[in-house]
Amino acid sequence: MRGGKAGAEGGARGTGRRRTPERAGPRAARAAGTAGEAGTAGAILRAAERLFGEHGYEGTSVQQLAQLAGVNKALVFYHFGSKQQLFDAVLERYYRAHARAIRQAIRRARGGPRERIHQLLDGYLDFMERHRVYPRLVQQELARRSGRLELIRRNLGELASAVRTLLAGLCPEQGPLAPEHFFASFAGMVVTWFTHAPALGELWARDPLGTAMRRERRAHLHWVVDALLDRLLGERGPHAQRRP
Amino acid sequence: MRGGKAGAEGGARGTGRRRTPERAGPRAARAAGTAGEAGTAGAILRAAERLFGEHGYEGTSVQQLAQLAGVNKALVFYHFGSKQQLFDAVLERYYRAHARAIRQAIRRARGGPRERIHQLLDGYLDFMERHRVYPRLVQQELARRSGRLELIRRNLGELASAVRTLLAGLCPEQGPLAPEHFFASFAGMVVTWFTHAPALGELWARDPLGTAMRRERRAHLHWVVDALLDRLLGERGPHAQRRP
DNA sequence: CATGATGTTGACCAATCGGTCAATAGCCAG
DNA sequence: CTGGCTATTGACCGATTGGTCAACATCATG
Numbered sequence: 001m002r003g004g005k006a007g008a009e010g011g012a013r014g015t016g017r018r019r020t021p022e023r024a025g026p027r028a029a030r031a032a033g034t035a036g037e038a039g040t041a042g043a044i045l046r047a048a049e050r051l052f053g054e055h056g057y058e059g060t061s062v063q064q065l066a067q068l069a070g071v072n073k074a075l076v077f078y079h080f081g082s083k084q085q086l087f088d089a090v091l092e093r094y095y096r097a098h099a100r101a102i103r104q105a106i107r108r109a110r111g112g113p114r115e116r117i118h119q120l121l122d123g124y125l126d127f128m129e130r131h132r133v134y135p136r137l138v139q140q141e142l143a144r145r146s147g148r149l150e151l152i153r154r155n156l157g158e159l160a161s162a163v164r165t166l167l168a169g170l171c172p173e174q175g176p177l178a179p180e181h182f183f184a185s186f187a188g189m190v191v192t193w194f195t196h197a198p199a200l201g202e203l204w205a206r207d208p209l210g211t212a213m214r215r216e217r218r219a220h221l222h223w224v225v226d227a228l229l230d231r232l233l234g235e236r237g238p239h240a241q242r243r244p
Numbered sequence: 245m246r247g248g249k250a251g252a253e254g255g256a257r258g259t260g261r262r263r264t265p266e267r268a269g270p271r272a273a274r275a276a277g278t279a280g281e282a283g284t285a286g287a288i289l290r291a292a293e294r295l296f297g298e299h300g301y302e303g304t305s306v307q308q309l310a311q312l313a314g315v316n317k318a319l320v321f322y323h324f325g326s327k328q329q330l331f332d333a334v335l336e337r338y339y340r341a342h343a344r345a346i347r348q349a350i351r352r353a354r355g356g357p358r359e360r361i362h363q364l365l366d367g368y369l370d371f372m373e374r375h376r377v378y379p380r381l382v383q384q385e386l387a388r389r390s391g392r393l394e395l396i397r398r399n400l401g402e403l404a405s406a407v408r409t410l411l412a413g414l415c416p417e418q419g420p421l422a423p424e425h426f427f428a429s430f431a432g433m434v435v436t437w438f439t440h441a442p443a444l445g446e447l448w449a450r451d452p453l454g455t456a457m458r459r460e461r462r463a464h465l466h467w468v469v470d471a472l473l474d475r476l477l478g479e480r481g482p483h484a485q486r487r488p
Numbered sequence: 489c490a491t492g493a494t495g496t497t498g499a500c501c502a503a504t505c506g507g508t509c510a511a512t513a514g515c516c517a518g
Numbered sequence: 519c520t521g522g523c524t525a526t527t528g529a530c531c532g533a534t535t536g537g538t539c540a541a542c543a544t545c546a547t548g
Contacts, residue, residue, distance in 0.1 A: 040525075040526085054387070055302075055387075055388070056300060056302060056303075056384070056387060056388075057303075058299075058300060058302035058303040059300075059301075059302040059388070061504075061505065061506085062505080062506060062507085063504080063505085063506095071526085072526060072527055072528080073506095073507095073527095073528095074507085074508080074509090074526075074527070074528080075525080075526065075527085077506085077507060077508080078524095078525075078526080079525095082506080082507080083506065083507090136387050139383055139387075139439060139440075140300070140384075140387065142439060142440060142442055142443055143298070143299075143300055143380055143383075143384065143439075144299070144300075144303070149442060149443060149446050150446075152443045152446070153443060153446045153447050156443055156444075156447055157447060160447060175460065175463075176460050176461070176463035176464040176467055177464065177467065180444075180448060181460070181461065181464040184433070184436065184437060184440070184444060184461075185433045185464070185465075185468065187436060187440070188432040188433045188434075188435065188436030188437065188440075189428070189429045189432040189433060190432075191432065191436055192428065192431060192432030192435055192436060193428060193432065195383060195386060195387070196383075196386060196428070196431070196432075198386055198393060199386055199393060199396045199397060199400055200400075200424075200428060202393050202394075202396070202397045203397050203400050203401055203404060204424060216419065216420050216425070217420075217425065217428075219419075219420035220420040220421065220425040220429070221429075223420055223421065223475075224429065224472065226475075227471050227472050227474075227475035228468065228471050230471075230475065231467075231470075231471035231474065231475075284495080284496090305534075305535065305536085306535080306536060306537085307534080307535085307536095315496085316496060316497055316498080317497095317498095317536095317537095318496075318497070318498080318537085318538080318539090319495080319496065319497085321536085321537060321538080322495075322496080323495095326536080326537080327536065327537090489548105490547105490548085491546105491547085491548075492545105492546100492547090492548100493544105493545095493546095493547105494543105494544085494545085494546105495542100495543080495544075495545100496541105496542080496543070496544095497540105497541085497542075497543090498539105498540105498541095498542105499538105499539090499540095499541105500537105500538080500539080500540105501536105501537085501538075501539100502535100502536105502537100503534105503535080503536090504533105504534085504535065504536100505532100505533080505534065505535070506531105506532105506533095506534100507530105507531085507532100508529105508530080508531075509528105509529090509530080509531100510527105510528105510529095510530105511526105511527085511528095511529105512525100512526080512527075512528105513524100513525080513526070513527090514523105514524085514525080514526095515522105515523090515524085515525100516521105516522095516523090516524105517520105517521090517522090517523100518519105518520085518521080518522100
């Protein structure tokens with residue numbers, strides 16, 4: 001807790017302004033549209049996406065935010081109510097975009113289970129490549145105390161249930177080969193590639209986010225998908241588990 | 245940049261103190277020992293490990309640090325010079341412990357390549373389970389501007405080269421099946437399990453860090469190792485690549 | 489006891505923090 | 519032109535930030 005009235009309550013000083021906390025901007029951000037958000041609020045939002053993604057919540061000041069957006073600092077509070085609510089708005093936007101991308105990838109998927117899984121992976125990778133600060137944002141939110149976990153859960157839930165549906169019948173429902181583990185494994189393999197990109201680049205003297213390396217990574221992940229699916233299908237037969 | 249002289253330079257005001265920045269503590273932290281660090285400096289270090297790991301660098305104040313350690317705030321600067329240098333000390337300690345654990349796992353490994361790989365994975369998991377804030381610390385450091393990338397590279401390098409040695413002859417040296425990709429994949433699968441634990445727990449109503457789930461996860465990862473190795477070995481034969 | 493190094497303390501600093509507020513600019517409807 | 523509404527501004531607030539400093543405690547050695 002730092003600065004300010006530390007609670008937004010307790011004021012009611014002199015003027016009759018009752019300080020309704022639900023206000024938070026010009027009529028709920030322009031009809032709550034999913035538009036590209038031109039104008040002042042949009043500029044602030046874009047600056048927030050970048051700075052929160054690069055420096056984290058605590059590492060970003062409202063001053064920097066306003067400066068990058070090219071607007072007055074007070075406008076941030078006018079349009080979004082508080083720094084925390086601005087952060088929530090940024091997360092919400094990303095989550096919506098992510099969920100939309102996942103749904104689209106599932107809807108467009110064609111072919112058998114194996115092909116559909118490959119297409120879902122491609123959709124996931126596409127989204128990550130288009131929104132590179134997103135995994136960092138999520139990770140930083142996870143690290144924070146009393147983060148908006150329900151937001152994350154809602155969003156992760158969409159992807160997780162998609163994976164569970166796709167894997168239905170291909171793997172056991174419980175134990176080490178449950179869909180949850182495969183979901184966590186692939187999310188991990190994809191996400192860390194982006195969050196650890198600076199260190200991996202330093203280590204290999206090749207930019208992991210460059211075109212060539214991204215394509216290579218994609219091929220690697222598809223190869224892993226096939227390897228796991230083959231073993232999964234093989235084990236449904238007479239094969240025994242290797243490491244009990 | 246926030247507070248203070250904002251540069252530690254340019255002072256030289258009045259007093260003759262030339263402000264040698266190399267000072268930073270009581271003769272370089274008690275002979276630079278790897279000891280358990282009892283005493284004031286140790287208490288500060290332990291508090292720093294916890295708070296930096298939980299709230300991140302920017303999210304932790306020197307005040308909180310000193311309070312948790314039960315010492316005066318000024319002592320933090322006396323023993324470690326600055327907040328940044330304290331953070332570096334914490335990272336350095338973890339890196340040393342990590343490198344030691346990796347070396348030990350490699351030295352103790354017995355059997356053929358497959359068995360050695362399994363044992364290295366176990367060693368990696370053991371370390372992560374014992375130091376749960378470590379992956380968060382690394383991630384937060386990665387996200388920060390002008391982080392100590394060389395520190396991370398040195399540490400990641402040790403593990404990466406171990407993986408490369410173990411995989412030598414088992415996989416191509418370049419392309420989507422290069423050791424680097426397998427290294428990144430397994431690091432990702434392990435690390436995200438810990439960094440995303442709160443969200444995954446919320447999602448599944450089971451604690452990913454609980455004993456049962458940790459054991460399950462370990463079994464899953466060993467299964468993945470076998471699946472990938474089998475396919476890798478199979479492809480060295482007459483098999484063709486599935487997805488060109 | 490005197491001395492000097494090593495630890496420790498609380499008061500203090502400028503800068504910055506998130507947030508508020510009265511004044512105002514712009515604009516459209518009446 | 520006049521209200522009334524929204525958007526914008528700059529000055530301002532108390533709290534907290536990382537960091538400094540002179541005074542002081544502690545203690546082994548001369």
